[in-house]
Amino acid sequence: MDSVNRSSKPVMFTGSTVKVLMSGRQSGGQFCMLEFQSPPGRSTPMHSHDREEETIHLLTGVLEVTLGSETVLLNPGDTLLIPRHVAHRLCAQGEGSARYIVVCTPAGFDEFVEACASADSESAQTSVPSAADIARLRDQAPRFGITLLPSA
Template sequence: MSESTSPEDPAAIPPDDPARALTVARPGDPGLRHLALAGDVYTILVSGEQTGGRYCLIDMRVPPGGGPPPHRHDFEEMFTVQSGQIRFTCRGEDVLVRAGETVNIPANAPHFFRNVSDGPARMLCLCAPAGQEEYFLEVAVPVDSADSAPPELTEAEQAAMRERAVALAARYRTELL
C-alpha cells in the first residue's frame, strides 16, 4: 500500500462491503412498493435500506395538474422527466422540464411541481440521502401497481392524510409550506 492509500489516510477508499448486494429494480417485480399520494402514484425502485442510506430512487407517475404542495427539505432531490412536461417552481422561479431533461432541487430550497401536460407524466426522482421513501410509506396509501389509479378518498380521509403528513414532516426533515 502506498503512503497515499494507507489506512490512516482519510481520503483512502474503504474496502468493498460484501454485505451490500447488487440492486436491480425491474418493472413488475412483486416486491416493489407502490403508493398513492396526492393523486400521484409513486413506486419505490431503490430504497435507502438497499443503498446504506446514501439515496433512494422513486418512479413517479403524475396525472395532469398533479404534483405536491410547496415544501422544502434538507436533502437533495433530482428529477429526470421520462414523459410529459413538468413545471418546477424553486424559490419562486418557474422552469419547464420536458421528457429527457433533468432538474436538481438544492437541499432546503422551497419548491413544488405540476404536470402541465395533457396526459400523465412520468419521472424518476433520486433523493440523497435517502429517507423520503420512508415518509411516503408512512403517509401514502398502498396500491397494487404503478398503473393503479389512486383510490378515491373522502374529504375526511384526505384531511386525515394531510394531518398525518404534517405531523410526520419534521421527523423526515421536511417542512410543508
C-alpha cells in the same frame, strides 16, 4: 445488502402512484430512487427538504417546477437538481400524466413516502389528494426534515 429490486409495488402518495426503485436500505443510506406518475394538475405543496438533495428526471409529460419565485418547465429527457433548503413545488401539466424519476441523496425520502402512503394503496390509481393524505403529510413531514410552506 440486496442491490437488485425486482418486486417494488406502486403505492398511492398524495394523488400520485409511486414505485420505490431503490430504497435507502438497499443503498446503505446513500440514496433512494423513486418513480412517480402524477395526473395532470396534481401538485405537491410548496416545501423544502433539510436533509437531502432531490434530482428529478422527467420521462414523459410536462412537469412545472417552482423553485422559490422562479418557475421551470421540464420536458421529457430534462433533469433538474433541487438543493436542500430550496423551497419548491412540482405540478404535472398538459393532457397526460407526468412520469418522472426522483433520486434523493442521502436516502430518507423513501421512508417519508412509505409513512404517508394511502391505506388504499392496492388500487394504485392516480387521484386528487384527500384530506387524510394531506393530514398524513403534515403529521409526518417534521419527522423527515421536510417543511411544508403555506400556499401563496
